[in-house]
Amino acid sequence: MKSFFKIFLASLLAFFVLCVILFFVFVGLITGLTSSERVTTGSKAVLVLDLSRTYKEIGEENPLSRFTDKEDGDIPSLYDVMRMIRYAKSDSAVKGIYLKCGSNGNGMGASQEIRNALIDFKSTGKFVYAYGDVITQGGYSVGNIADKIYCNPKGGVDWRGFAIQLAFLKGLLQKLEIEPQIFYAGKFKSATEPFRETQMTEANRLQLSVMLGDFYNRLLLQTAEARKLDTATLHQYANDYKIRFAADAVTYKLIDGLKYDDEVKNEIATRLGRVKLDKINFITMQKYAKAVDFKRDGKEKIAVIYAQGDIIDGKGDRDMIGSVTYRELFRKARLDDNIKAIVVRINSGGGSALASENMWRELTLARKGGKPVVVSFGDVAASGAYYLSCNADSIFAQTNTITGSIGVFTMLPNLEKFFNNKLGVTFDGVKTAPQADMLVATKPLTPAQRTWLQNSVDSTYYTFKQRVAEGRRKDISYIDSIGQGRVWSGSRALELGLVDRLGGLDDAIACAARMAKISDYRLREYPEPHNFLEVLLGNAEKDNTQSAIQKEFGEEGMKTWQTMKRVKTMMGVTQARIPFEIAIQ
Incomplete structure (x- = not known):
């Protein structure tokens, strides 16, 4: 027994010493990481x-x-x-x-x-x-x-010259005996085309041709000005x-x-x-x-809230616009009397329609409360991103910002034949009400269920148009004529009244300051930086996951994985979203 206590106490002492050593190592590590050496620009x-x-x-x-x-x-x-x-x-x-x-x-x-x-x-x-x-x-x-x-x-x-190429999965799904059950509002709403068509519809071909033409013309004009050439000559260079x-x-x-x-x-x-x-x-x-200290300093405060990525219900992360997280950010800025104006910088192709509605609500309340709300569009601000922004006091976009896509869809796959005929898997169960299992992916929808889902999509589309009509002070029939899920370039969006001015985030912030009647101001930027441990642990988890996928499947595999993640979030959820990715080559 005496030897047991000796071993126990020795082990306890060793453990205690180890903990002390690790503590000081950890403190040193934290100090080394968080302390910053003085960095100088130097001369020339x-x-x-x-x-x-x-x-x-x-x-x-x-x-x-x-x-x-x-x-x-x-x-x-x-x-x-x-x-x-x-x-x-x-x-x-x-x-x-x-x-x-x-x-x-x-x-x-x-x-x-x-x-x-x-x-x-x-x-x-x-x-x-x-x-x-x-x-x-x-x-x-x-x-x-x-x-x-x-x-x-x-x-x-x-x-x-520019080109856009889209992949269509209808043939693959047919071979796998997977039925994509799709419901949409808007003839230009092309996000579901990869699942229901084998090539572009004429409506989609039209909208992409016009938008791509706008982008290309902008490149020709800017190049002609910079290089002292004319646009016709530059166009001919590409053609030949x-x-x-x-x-x-x-x-x-x-x-x-x-x-x-x-x-x-x-x-x-x-x-x-x-x-x-x-x-x-x-x-x-x-x-x-x-x-250098390149950030503005001043007495008053303007909130600048950055939102990037897919719009989802819930919290999300820094590469997603989670409705819970951003609703709280908008509310925090709205209720803070020290913040004189709100600027939202958004770069998103949309996502959940309900999430967009919830964020639209907070920005609308801020505006009704007398606090200026200005929105700045980045590369893309379409569908759900446009939804949440449409009631701002002023909207800024770049000439090449992908804008609009006022339309809605939802989809639910029927995997019954795939599981049965390809894998030999069947399903059975019990339920307490006729529609309790309506949104499962292992059986086809009934005609009544299809009608219900289409009506739900149509209702959401009407609400979307209504929000835009009120925010942009237009008739709802006009919004429908430029909506239908159609995407526009920022320059055309200005002509159509979907945005107010062409410009970047600096222009939007200056506009917000003018509206708030302040000149001596600084920016309060959200989301706030993570603390050290959040950054460290978050990066470790992100790096491990992404590096494993990229190592095994390469860059294209990573894109496929991200696309599949998006598809998963879309199942059974009413979406205000553009196609997965418009890649201009």
Whole structure:
């Protein structure tokens, strides 16, 4: 017994010592991660803006990046990038911007905002150099405003025009004996077409052709202005496929020359005053964010609420717009007397109609309470995203923002034959009422149930039109004529009265300040940053899941997985949503 207590006490002591050691290690770890070294810009700095990065509405934080050599572990938000470019415009330490424009991970709305910020930066006489080994059309749409834009001699510049290609799953579902039971309102509501058609309907072909034409015309106009060419010539270049090799882009004046990366940087060094190549003070956006205070300061407060991703019922996360989370954010801003105006920045293709209704309600109450509500659209603000925004005092969009899609649908698969004929699985059960099992996916709907679901969709569509008609001060029949699930470019949305002005988030914030009659203000931004442990644990879980899928199935596999997740959330839920993804090539 005595030896037992000796062993027990020794083990207890060892455990206690281990806990103390781990405690101090953990405290040191936390201190190391949360403390920030003083970062300085230095002299003759050149900001590096990498367009291959996707700058979301809400920035990404990676606390573990401080233990690696990757100083760009954190990715700033799109608006932070805008503010840093504006700050650098008057920062004497910053002499220019080096734009990596090979590829572009940002949508057309975000790209337009970045492009406008770079044009404003250049107005002070500071330089912008752009370079890419292979320059895509998305990268070129921003890079063409540079003082000099160069391409790798063995690379290329893409100039072929725009295209959209959609995948249709009807044939696959038929082979699997899966029946997609679909109900929709709006002849342009194309989100369900992949399940019910083998090719585009004429309505969908029309809306996408018009919208894509608007986007393409915008590219031609901006390129013509930047490169001192005419739009007809540029259009002909694409039609005749003139730009096949990198040298062709020089011949036809789309770029300024062919150079390797070191040659471009040597030119920048000369521009800085014959600085040696390895001594150029390149500074990333991530580092610049830690070196300068680029955020506005003032007495009054304007709430800026960022909303990105699919709209869902419940809480969601930072890549989703959960109705519970955002309803509380809107309410918090609405009831806070210190907040004088609310600006909502939204980038979403929609989702749950009920979730959109609940958020619409909170913004409507804010407006009725006398607090200005201004909405800024990003790359896309369609369907449910437009629903929740439509009653704002003012709505801003970019010319290339995908806007509108006022329409509704729901769907429920019938998997009975798939399970029975393909897998040999059958189902049986009991119920207490005739309709208790209506929304199960293992039997077909009855005619009466189909009628009920279609009536539900029609009713939601009517409510949607009603909300838009009231918010935009239009007749409901007019809203129906431009609705029907149709998507529009931001420029056409302005003509139709779906938005009030063309512009970015800065313009929306300035409008909100004017409406609130304040000039000395700062921004209160939501969602608020996670604390350290939330960021650390959240990133770990996200990274483990995504890296496992990407490692096994690649980038396309990741997209398929994300699509399947979306499909799952759509089952049996009335949706105000555009097609899964409109990828413009």
